[in-house]
Amino acid sequence: MRINTIHNNQLIFLGTAGGRFTVFNQLRKSGGIWFKLNDKLFAIDPGPGALVESIKHKLLPNQLSGIFLSHRHLDHSADINSVIESMTEGGHKKRGVVIAPQDATETDPVILRYNRKNYDLINTKEFSSYNLDGIKIETQCRHRHTVETYGGIFAEKFAYIPDTSYFEELPVLYKADIVIANVVFCHKKAGFKHMNSDDIYRFLDVYKPKKFIITHFGLSFLKEKPWEIAKEISDKTGCDVTAAYDGMVIDL
Numbered sequence: 122m123r124i125n126t127i128h129n130n131q132l133i134f135l136g137t138a139g140g141r142f143t144v145f146n147q148l149r150k151s152g153g154i155w156f157k158l159n160d161k162l163f164a165i166d167p168g169p170g171a172l173v174e175s176i177k178h179k180l181l182p183n184q185l186s187g188i189f190l191s192h193r194h195l196d197h198s199a200d201i202n203s204v205i206e207s208m209t210e211g212g213h214k215k216r217g218v219v220i221a222p223q224d225a226t227e228t229d230p231v232i233l234r235y236n237r238k239n240y241d242l243i244n245t246k247e248f249s250s251y252n253l254d255g256i257k258i259e260t261q262c263r264h265r266h267t268v269e270t271y272g273g274i275f276a277e278k279f280a281y282i283p284d285t286s287y288f289e290e291l292p293v294l295y296k297a298d299i300v301i302a303n304v305v306f307c308h309k310k311a312g313f314k315h316m317n318s319d320d321i322y323r324f325l326d327v328y329k330p331k332k333f334i335i336t337h338f339g340l341s342f343l344k345e346k347p348w349e350i351a352k353e354i355s356d357k358t359g360c361d362v363t364a365a366y367d368g369m370v371i372d373l
């Protein structure tokens with residue numbers, strides 16, 4: 122497999138796995154979404170393998186300006202301590218900002234306490250704006266998921282909709298040229314607080330971004346070939362819908 126890296130004003134998917142089976146059997150990678158803007162490097166949801174994947178793709182965590190964690194589930198957070206340790210050079214350098222929900226840092230901490238003095242920690246709030254080394258992140262409302270979860274609009278360039286059940290405000294809240302959504306299921310599965318491909322139609326009915334990217338695929342979605350589903354939705358809606366793959370690079 123060709124190893125991509127990114128330049129300024131680009132974003133890379135270091136993983137596109139979602140759901141326990143896909144992530145914890147590594148049917149797809151789960152290193153999160155990393156991007157570079159204003160020559161600054163940022164990471165979103167560094168799940169299992171994020172440290173290895175980032176270095177493999179020549180993205181050095183010791184150059185990170187910040188990390189955004191949407192929620193504490195392990196498929197999003199498992200490598201966050203390793204990435205923080207690398208960002209701060211094992212604690213030798215105070216560096217970077219971590220934005221994470223309170224229940225990921227206090228209630229059931231997935232972010233260890235011992236090295237918190239080495240970086241700035243901010244607990245995410247609804248409808249708030251944060252400045253990470255010159256990059257604006259605007260959070261939206263708390264998601265309908267099983268733990269405290271927030272997404273955001275990053276530098277007015279792209280929106281990231283992490284895990285949630287669909288709700289009708291989503292296309293109103295997450296307006297950006299590029300929208301990235303975690304769509305675990307192809308078909309609706311009762312009892313799970315995740316989106317499915319029908320929800321993409323509901324979203325695009327209200328708001329069509331220039332590019333809509335689906336990612337975070339569970340096993341049942343992978344079996345349906347996400348790239349074929351994305352093409353079908355594109356054909357039916359006239360919106361550019363792309364299924365992310367590991368190592369996919371997007372210009373911002």
Ligand SMILES: [Zn+2]
Nearest residue numbers: 192194266284
């Ligand atoms: Zn989750």
